[in-house]
Amino acid sequence: MQVPATFAYERADSVPHALELLERYGPEARVVAGGHSLIPMMKLRLAQPEALIDINGLAAELGRIAVEGDELAIGAMVRHAELLESATATGLFPIFQDAERVIADPIVRNRGTVGGSLCQGDPSEDLSAVFAALRATAVVQGPGGTRTVPIRRFHQGPYETAVAPNELLIELRVPVVPGAGSAYEKVERRVGDWPVAAAGAVLRVEGGVIAQAGIGLTAVGAGHFCAPEAEAHLVGRPPGEEAFARAGRIAAEHCEPHADQRGPADYKRHLAAELTRRALAGAAGRI
C-alpha cells in the first residue's frame, strides 16, 4: 500500500472559509476537490502538501450547471459524472458528452471535478482542450474578490495555472452560441487511459461559410490547448472535408508533441491532424 506523508486537514464550509484557510496555511497548503489527481501524487510522494483544505463541502456553492444570460455556468465542484449527465450542458454542447464519457472510468468520474481537472494543469487533461475549444472564461476568487481569466490564458505551462496559491477556481463560463455544433475525438490505449492525443471542435456556420471555429487539442503540446492558426484558416471558408483536413494539418504543424510510452512525436502530430479533422467533421455534422 502506498501511504502519503503527514499533513494537516481542514474542511471548508464556504468559499470565504476556504480562502481564509488557504491564507492561514500559506503556499504549502493545497485544496483538495475530488482528490483523484492530488491524492495519487501524495501517495507516490511526488506531492507533499503540509495541509489539505477540503472543498467537498462546497458543492452547493460550486456545484451548479446553469444557463445564465448568454453563458453556461459550470461550477468548479461539478463532478465529471454530473457534467456527463447534465442535459443542459450536453444539449448545448455535445462535446461535453463526447469528452466526459472517455475521461477515466466511472469511479474516477464520480469524484473528479471540473475545477480539479483544470487546476491540475496536466498537459494531457481532456477538459482543458474542451474549454479551450469553447473559449470559456474562468472565474477565480481570492482574498481581493473575484476576477476572470480567459481559458486560453489560464494554463501557463505544465501543471501551472493562473490560480494563485491563495485563490480558488469558482466556475467556468461558456458563451452559448446558437446554432453551433461541437464534437470531441480521443485516442487512448485502453478505456480509461489518458489521451495519447485528443481534439475538440466547435463550429458555427453562417451563410454557407464558417463564422466561428474553436479547436482544442490536448497531449500534443499545443500552446494553451488551442489551435488559433487552424481556426483562422477555417473562418470564412465553406465547411467541408478539404478545409477540415487542411485545418488539421495546420493545427498539427503548430504542436510540439513529446515522445513517451503512449507514442512517438510523429504519431502524436499525425493524430493532432487526424483527430482535428474528425472533430471538425463531427461538429459540422451536428450543426
Add this chain to the structure above:
Amino acid sequence: MSFGRMHRKEDARFIRGRGTYVDDVRLPGMLHGAVLRSPHAHARIVSVDVSAAEAHPKVRAVITGQTLAGLNLAWMPTLSNDVQAVLATDKVRFQGQEVAFVVAEDRYAARDALELIEVEYEPLDAVVDARTALAPGAPLIRDDLEGKADNHIFDWEAGDRDRTAAIFEEAEVTVAQDMLYPRVHPAPLETCGAVADFDKVTGKLTVWCPTQAPHAHRTLYAMVAGLPEHKIRVISPDIGGGFGGKVGIYPGYVCAIVGSIVTGRPVKWMEDRSENLMSTAFARDYHMRGEVAATRDGRVRAIRVKVLADHGAFNGTAQPTKFPAGFFHVFTGSYDLESAHCEVSGVYTNKAPGGVAYACSFRVTEAVYLVERMMDVLAAELGVDPAELRMRNLLRPDQFPYTSPTGWEYDSGDYPKALRLAMDMAGYDKLRAEQAGKRARGELMGIGVSFFTEAVGAGPRKHMDILGLGMADGAELRVHPTGKAVLRVSCQSQGQGHETTFAQIVGHELGIPADDVEVVHGDTDQTPFGLGTYGSRSTPVSGAAAAIVARKVRDRAKLVAAAMLEASPDDLEWGDGRWSVVGDPSSGRSLAEIALAAHSNLELPEGVEGHLDAVTVYNPPNLTYPFGAYICAVDVDPGTGQVKVRRFVAVDDCGVRINPTIVEGQIHGGLADGIGMALMQVMAFDEDGNHLGASFMDYLLPTSMECPSWELGETVSPSPFHPIGAKGVGESATVGSPAAVVNAVVDALAPYGVRHADMPLTPANVWRTVNGDPFRTDLAIP
C-alpha cells in the same frame, strides 16, 4: 455423479468480503516493514547510513545488507540455482532492487523512515537491451560470481540440429522472422507481502504469505536459514491472483522473517503496486528468430528457433531444474514435422529477476506464440489461407500418443475436429468474405487463427524437480463417521476454485455430494507435501492425487462393506455410490453407512485397522496436453492505428471437464490476458534502465471494454495418463490467445505488406508499422 456445474464453494466468502488475505492478518503487537529500493538500475553502493532512520521514534529496527551478511543471509538461492541479493551489499543491479528494510510501529512511520536512510551510490552503465548484453565491453553485471567475465548465463538446445539443417538445405520454401515476446508482468490484484511471527519461546516461525507453493517455501526456509523444518509453518491464505508471480521467495519475505526474529514481534510487510511491478517476477522477455522449412504445397517439414532470453539481474526463473528454458522446446506445436531444433541463450541484464511467471506453463506461451506466428508468416509467403495451412499440418487423431521431434509424448486429441468446430462457430468463410468486401472499400479487418498444444501437469519425478524437490503431490482423505469427508491437498488456490473442483472429484469417486467434502489447503501444518499450484498442474497432479486417494478410501470401504454384508469382497460391486453384493442392489451400502460401521464395534476382517482414511502421493506418469483452436476478428482504424477486437472464438479441449463453469471462468480470464499482452502490455526500459511501466497508469490491464463477448466451444479428449482424464486448463487461454490477436492484426495490415509486428500492438505501434517504421517495444519510444 459430482461432475458438472455448481457454484464455487469459496464464492460465498469472497462475494461477502469475508476472504482472508495476508493483509487481513493482524496479530497482537504486530510491526510493519517497508523496503528501501534502488533508484538506479546499476550502481555501486558506496555507503548506507541508517542512523537518522534508527532515531525515528517509531522505528524498531533497520536492516541492511550488512546486517544480513552477518547472519549469512545477504544472498539467497534462486529457483534456478543462481543466487540473488536479499538486500544489496555491493551493487544494485536493477531499479527497484531491495537495499534496506525498516521495521516500525505502523506503515506510515516505516515509509517515512525510508526517506531518512542515506545511501550513496556510484552509478554504473546499465545493460538494458538484451541484444547487447554479450557485446564486448558490455558492463559486467554479476561481478559477485567468481570468475564471471560476461553477462552470459546458459546455452541450451533441443531437437536435432543436423537433420533440421539438412531439411532446410533442400526445402522448397523457407521463411524466417524475428519476433519479441516482450517482458510482461502478471500484475495480480493482490501484491506480494508477508506476516512473519517468530515465537522465541517455542522457536516456531509462522509465515503468512500469498505463496503458490507453501511446502516448497517451508523446505527452502529450512535449507537456507537452517531453521528446523518442523518449526516452520507457512500459511498461504486466500490469494488475490498468482499467475506464477507468487511461486518464488522474495527478499521482502526474508526481511519480514529477520525483522520478526530481531524485534521479537510479528512483522507485516506488504509491497505497493509499483514495487510489485518493478521487483517481482516478470514473464517472457524472449527475443526469438523462427524459421520454417516447407514444401511449396504447404507441408511444414522443419522448424528451428534461436532465442535470446533476458533473465534480468539474477537467474530466478521457476522451472524444473533440467529445463533452463522451461518447456520452450514444445515449440513444434500441434503440427506433424520431420525435424526441429532450438537454441536458447540466457543473459543477464539490469532488470528484475523472475522469468517464467504469468500463466505461461513454463514458457509454452512463448513456444506457441513462435510457432503460430510462423505459421502465418508461411501462409503469407505461400498465399495460402492460414486456417487451411494449419489444417494441412495438424497432427491426426491416429497419431496419438504422439512423440514430437523434441521428445514430448502428446497424450490425446482430435486437432482437426477442434479447428473445424472453431471455424464453424466463427463462420470462417463468411468472415473472410466480409473482409474481402471491406478491403475493397479501404477498411481494415483482420482474422487471426491460432492452434495451441499445452504441456502441463509437471511432472514425472524422474524428469522434473525444482531445487531437487520432485514434482509429485500428496493428498490425505479423512472420512468422518457420518460420511462427510475432509480432503487435504498440498497445492494452493489463487482463484482456480480448488475447494469446489477437488470436492467434486472426491464426491465423484465416493458417490457423495461435493458439499460433503471440505478441501483444506494452503497451510503446511495441515496438509501433505507437494509442490504447489502453477503451470496448470493442480488438476493434473493434485487433482489426480485426490482421485487416487478417494479410490483408496473406496477400496477400504469395500472391505468394511464386505464385513457388514458378511460377504467376500470379491463378490461386491460398486455402483450408484454403493457397495453391494453382485446382482443384489438392495444390499447396497452407501459410503456414510460404511463409514459409521468402520468406526463402530463391527468386527473387521484381517488387515483392516478401522476407519476409512487414506493417504497417497501422486507421481504423474506423463504431462497432460490440453489444446485448442482460437479465432479472433479485429477491426483496425487506419487513421489512428486503434484495434478493436470484435469477436473471439475459443474451442478448448482440456479433457474431462470437472466443473464447466470454473473451466469457462479460467478461459475467460486467460483470453482477457491475451488481449492485454497482444494490445497494451509491456514493461519497457529507458537507456538508463528506468522501468517505464511501474504503475497501472503505464502498465495497462485490459477491461471488459476491450473484450468481446467470448464465444466458447469444447471438444473432449480424455487424457489416458490421468485417473479421471482431466488435463488442466488454467493457462490454456493465456498461452493460445496472444497469437490469435496478433495474427488478426497482422492480417488486417496485410494490404500494407505487413507480415509481422511485435506486441503490444498499441495504436502508435500499429500506425508506425503501417508506415513501415516500427519501433522496439521493449525500449523507450524514441
